[in-house]
């Protein structure tokens with residue numbers, strides 16, 4: 128799963144002049160990022176001028192927490208690929224108004240234009256980023272109420288100061304990406320994958336909206352797939 132998804136990402140960067148990457152954190156894309164970094168180290172010239180967008184962040188936390196989205200991307204992508212701060216669009220958590228912070232990131236995304244590639248993981252409840260199952264989903268960057276299940280994610284549980292909300296790209300931000308790569312790993316994803324593969328579209332399963340996107344590839348590992 129990791130090797131194949133990395134190969135696809137790399138071929139996009141080499142073949143299509145990919146510049147902007149929106150990246151999820153979490154355990155599923157870790158192997159993809161590792162393979163991606165290895166390919167960069169072999170030939171950095173193949174990966175010029177990349178811009179990275181952080182898909183989402185835990186709100187109400189200290190951003191320097193080891194398991195924040197920020198630390199995760201800095202460690203696994205920005206540092207190894209030598210991507211500097213001006214080429215990193217990212218929600219901050221030390222702001223008086225998280226809503227204003229979402230407006231700031233939304234403005235930056237509008238200046239950037241459509242994302243070239245968006246790498247996503249799948250929540251156990253079907254969320255994408257912090258777009259949680261609900262009657263209505265939000266289109267653009269917004270402050271999200273996090274479900275109990277999401278707050279039990281290992282990244283949140285291990286923090287000293289627990290998250291109380293999320294900051295996230297919205298569904299239109301995600302679906303406007305030219306290419307989407309969804310990676311899903313682990314036996315705990317079996318039920319949600321089963322629902323996703325039914326090809327029905329519901330806001331109560333935000334990932335199901337990916338069926339509407341013309342260029343999404345989903346990689347699932349053996350464990351997350353029941354036959």
Ligand SMILES: O=C(O)[C@H](O)[C@@H](O)[C@H](O)[C@H](O)COP(=O)(O)O
Nearest residue numbers: 151152153154155248249250256
């Ligand atoms: O971490 C993120 O950036 C996203 O908020 C989140 O949507 C994540 O991709 C899923 O919850 C799956 O997480 P795992 O890959 O850790 O299972």
